[in-house]
Amino acid sequence: MRRVLVGVLVTTATVALTVAAPAAAAEPSVEPAAAPGDVVTARQISAPGFVYARTWVITYSSTSATGAPITVSGTVVVPLGANANTPVVGFAPGTHGLGDQCAPSRHLEAGDETEGLLIHQYATRGFAVAITDYEGLGTPGEHTYIAGRAEGNATLDVVRAALRLPGTGLSPTTEVAVVGYSQGGHAAGWAAQLAPSYAPELNIVGYAVGAPPAHLRTVAEHNDGGENVGLVMAAGFGMDVTYPELELAPYLNDAGRVAFADIRDDCTSDLSKYAGHSMSDFTTEDVLARPEWVARVDEQNLGGSTPRSPVLLYHSNGDEILPVSVSVGLREAWCDGGGNVTFRRTNTGPHAVTAALMSPSVTAWVADRLAGRATAGDC
Structure with missing residues (x-):
């Protein structure tokens, strides 16, 4: 599945990933975290392909599904010339596995991250991108795979961490979007449901929720x-x-x-x-x-509460892993709750292929929200 995603993305991407980034200066770690979203450590890296940006691997404070304080790892990509008006995209990755070596931050640093081209589609538009590894993936402890609250908290907190990371030029009041596909869609959906109570200070203007496992x-x-x-x-x-x-x-x-x-x-x-x-x-x-x-x-099911910002929900009829019916039910729940939902039920084929084929239109929808353009949605 991951090989299919890479193959389709490589043929459609406009960014060349073979360009090596210049050597980055080492940065000292910041002080230990005291609150969710505080940066614990930060290390600037040379991430292959991100020559147009500065990139950090970070650890940051978050909250587990059971309410315990935890430390999560992630990556922050900030285009050169970023300033207080630069929007931030919180990127929730799809399933990478259970071992620390599977963490997206490790693959981004190595230059072989399978969702790297999806990340580039946001970063090359001038958006900063904050990518979580989730709880226990890249940090000590087990990965709490598909635990919704942990995923949503980690996704919101990596955005907070990006906004608090010294030297980025980003503003804590800037516009934010949260995106994800597959496990990432589950995380983005949970972030959408949790944000009003967990991270009310974030200026989130939209969520792109792709093929979420909304009903486990x-x-x-x-x-x-x-x-x-x-x-x-x-x-x-x-x-x-x-x-x-x-x-x-x-x-x-x-x-x-x-x-x-x-x-x-x-x-x-x-x-x-x-x-x-x-x-x-x-x-x-x-x-x-x-x-x-x-x-x-x-x-872990989505739909228990309704996002307060617009949502793009998309899912292919031909998804062989996550049946489209789970998104049909999720749309109904969020619409019944008064949400602003745009539902794209597509005929784009299998699960991994859909992530690639839908990426340009999803990125454009997100860019419109970050530019302040309104959307009426389907409900």
Whole structure:
């Protein structure tokens, strides 16, 4: 899937990624964080392809799904010449895996980030881009994969961190947009729902939410026994490490104990080894039917509250991983809540291809919001 995304993006991108950035001067770390969004450490890097920008790898303070203070890593890209009028895009990445080596910040520094061209489409328009790694991906601890509150908080806090990072020239009152696709769509959707209470000071003018796993049970049932069941296993792992009362280990058989010990450091491509399996191959009972799991899994669903800024929600009818029905239901929930939602239900093919094909129009929609242009939406 990731190879397909790279292939399509390379043929459509207008930015050459082969240009090496000039050597960057080392910067001292800033003081330890005291509040969500405070920068803990900052290191300027030479990120291949970002010759037109200054780029930092940072760690910053955030809040876990259970309300605990955590430290998250991420990347901040600031075009040369940025000033107080430069908007910021909070970029929530799609699934990268569970191991620290999978973190987007590491791949951006190495020059092989599969969503790098999506990031370039915003940065080359002159927008600063703040990219989160999420909790436990690139920092100590396990990755709380698909835990909605942790994802949303980390996405909002990386924007805060970018605005507080010394030397960027950015203003804390500048316009902000939040974008993401797949897991990133889930994170962007959660950011949209959490922002009014968690980060009310951010001047967020729009959200682009692409193919979110908005209803986890539907997604799990759709993929069980299929090519992408490894993602379901990763989500089970993420739930288990997020919530103390969830204990997966007692319900694993011998094969399950081996598999779940193995996936904890797998990247997305490694999960394909489980294609064709069912969760029942690894468990002694249906964990998702247990009351404590039902409650926590359902907490991750989007639609419980309505974003206060305009939303572009998009999803392909041909998505083989995340069925379009989850976005149909999400649109209805947000519209019923009085939201301003533009829903693009497309015929752009498979999951990864859609991310690439929709990127130019999504970027243009985001640019319009950052330029102050209004949108009526569909509801």
